[in-house]
Amino acid sequence: MAGRGGFSSKFGFIAAAAGSAVGLGNIWQFPFKVSQGGGAAFVLMYVLFIFILCFPIMIAEIAIGRKTQKNPVGAFVDMGFKKWSVIGILGIVCGILILSFYNVVAGWAFGYFLEISQGNFGIGKEFSAFTADTTTVGIYSTMFMLATAFIVSQGVSSGIEKASKILMPTLLFLLIGLVIYSLTLDGAMRGVEYYLIPDFSKITFKVAYTALGQGFFSLSLGMGALITYGSYVGKNDNMVSSAVMIMIADMTISLLSGLMMFALIASQGLDLNSKGGAGLIFTVLPGVFQNFGSVLGIIVGAAFFLLLSFAALTSTVSLLEVPVAYLVDEYKINRKLAVWGMALLIFLVGIPSLYANGGSDFFTNFITYPGADASSSFMDFVGHVANDTFLPLGGLLISIFTAYVWKKHNFSAEIAQGNPTFVGSWQEKIIHFTISYVCPSILGTIFILTVLDRFFGVKLI
Numbered sequence: 001m002a003g004r005g006g007f008s009s010k011f012g013f014i015a016a017a018a019g020s021a022v023g024l025g026n027i028w029q030f031p032f033k034v035s036q037g038g039g040a041a042f043v044l045m046y047v048l049f050i051f052i053l054c055f056p057i058m059i060a061e062i063a064i065g066r067k068t069q070k071n072p073v074g075a076f077v078d079m080g081f082k083k084w085s086v087i088g089i090l091g092i093v094c095g096i097l098i099l100s101f102y103n104v105v106a107g108w109a110f111g112y113f114l115e116i117s118q119g120n121f122g123i124g125k126e127f128s129a130f131t132a133d134t135t136t137v138g139i140y141s142t143m144f145m146l147a148t149a150f151i152v153s154q155g156v157s158s159g160i161e162k163a164s165k166i167l168m169p170t171l172l173f174l175l176i177g178l179v180i181y182s183l184t185l186d187g188a189m190r191g192v193e194y195y196l197i198p199d200f201s202k203i204t205f206k207v208a209y210t211a212l213g214q215g216f217f218s219l220s221l222g223m224g225a226l227i228t229y230g231s232y233v234g235k236n237d238n239m240v241s242s243a244v245m246i247m248i249a250d251m252t253i254s255l256l257s258g259l260m261m262f263a264l265i266a267s268q269g270l271d272l273n274s275k276g277g278a279g280l281i282f283t284v285l286p287g288v289f290q291n292f293g294s295v296l297g298i299i300v301g302a303a304f305f306l307l308l309s310f311a312a313l314t315s316t317v318s319l320l321e322v323p324v325a326y327l328v329d330e331y332k333i334n335r336k337l338a339v340w341g342m343a344l345l346i347f348l349v350g351i352p353s354l355y356a357n358g359g360s361d362f363f364t365n366f367i368t369y370p371g372a373d374a375s376s377s378f379m380d381f382v383g384h385v386a387n388d389t390f391l392p393l394g395g396l397l398i399s400i401f402t403a404y405v406w407k408k409h410n411f412s413a414e415i416a417q418g419n420p421t422f423v424g425s426w427q428e429k430i431i432h433f434t435i436s437y438v439c440p441s442i443l444g445t446i447f448i449l450t451v452l453d454r455f456f457g458v459k460l461i
């Protein structure tokens with residue numbers, strides 16, 4: 001569409017969508033969720049959910065975006081189903097919530113880059129003091145939001161695409177190197193077993209819905225980010241193969257980063273079932289880099305946190321793009337104004353999260369759910385609402401919309417552009433079956449039970 005910009009090539013779209021998907025969710029959040037969820041049992045649920053539930057929804061999102069070339073609200077209006085644009089509104093709210101805390105964690109990652117560049121490996125032990133220092137973290141987070149807003153204000157094809165193409169492969173190589181190194185350490189196998197051999201008794205309903213939320217979050221699904229990116233995809237691109245590549249890239253990074261972390265945790269003789277949560281990579285990794293010696297340690301450690309910051313940046317950019325595309329398309333607001341206004345709003349919404357890790361007692365011990373044994377911080381609370389509840393809800397609504405409102409044959413016709421053999425293929429049968437029956441039933445059930453379990457302490461299973 002004129003004036004809106006588009007990705008320059010099919011690879012450009014895949015790189016940008018994978019850039020959105022790969023981020024803190026894979027490297028920071030995945031390992032600590034695994035350790036809270038009992039290890040391999042969580043990993044297994046996560047992989048299963050991605051294949052069965054996330055994949056068809058991913059294709060639906062990209063198809064809706066490409067069909068309408070609109071933002072997640074405008075897309076539904078454009079197709080003639082105005083009421084369903086509530087999916088887009090939900091997505092925008094969700095994007096704002098996610099970016100508000102994500103930006104704080106990105107600030108930590110960037111701060112760690114600066115500390116380790118100066119040889120301060122001791123920062124690993126000072127994680128709590130570091131996050132409680134809201135002035136310093138606030139400055140880093142502000143810088144991060146400024147960088148995000150700057151890139152988004154440049155438009156989608158020039159900024160996002162270029163950065164993703166170079167940095168993502170570099171991150172992958174560094175990660176592979178670190179995985180190989182971790183596996184050679186004494187005692188690493190205890191971690192590998194914990195990570196790969198499931199203990200089925202660990203599968204509780206909470207583990208299941210956390211793994212589901214992690215799947216949606218990690219793939220940037222359920223809030224219209226891929227509707228927005230899909231709106232920039234060329235009509236001749238094969239969406240199914242693109243979605244497969246994005247999914248595989250994202251899963252690979254998560255699984256590798258988990259493997260690395262559990263090998264490292266075990267080799268240091270630490271408890272694998274950490275209750276420590278959000279500090280996991282930040283407390284464990286600096287000591288590992290220190291063992292590389294001062295020069296190599298600084299190089300590898302600084303490169304790691306810098307690349308993590310970039311991975312986060314390609315994700316924050318996609319998060320900000322969602323509300324911005326909405327304002328620009330629907331209200332014809334000037335792009336720069338929309339970008340800077342939104343960035344400011346989201347930064348303000350994120351202030352309680354900035355204070356939620358030791359900065360203020362109120363936000364650190366923000367809420368205790370009925371039936372829970374410990375309090376959750378404001379940042380965790382936002383994650384519970386946005387990642388574990390709203391994203392799967394968005395996915396549920398998208399699946400119902402695609403199968404029963406937009407209708408399967410229209411969905412297929414959109415996919416068939418760029419994939420001429422799709423109609424009548426086994427791919428089509430699987431995608432139709434999952435989107436019409438599997439996703440609505442499983443996501444619907446999990447959604448209701450999650451709300452009851454998490455927020456009301458009512459445990460039906």
Ligand code: PHE
Binds near residue numbers: 026098
């Ligand atoms: N997928 C990103 C990550 O794993 C986070 C994200 C969620 C980005 C939702 C966009 C939309 O870090």
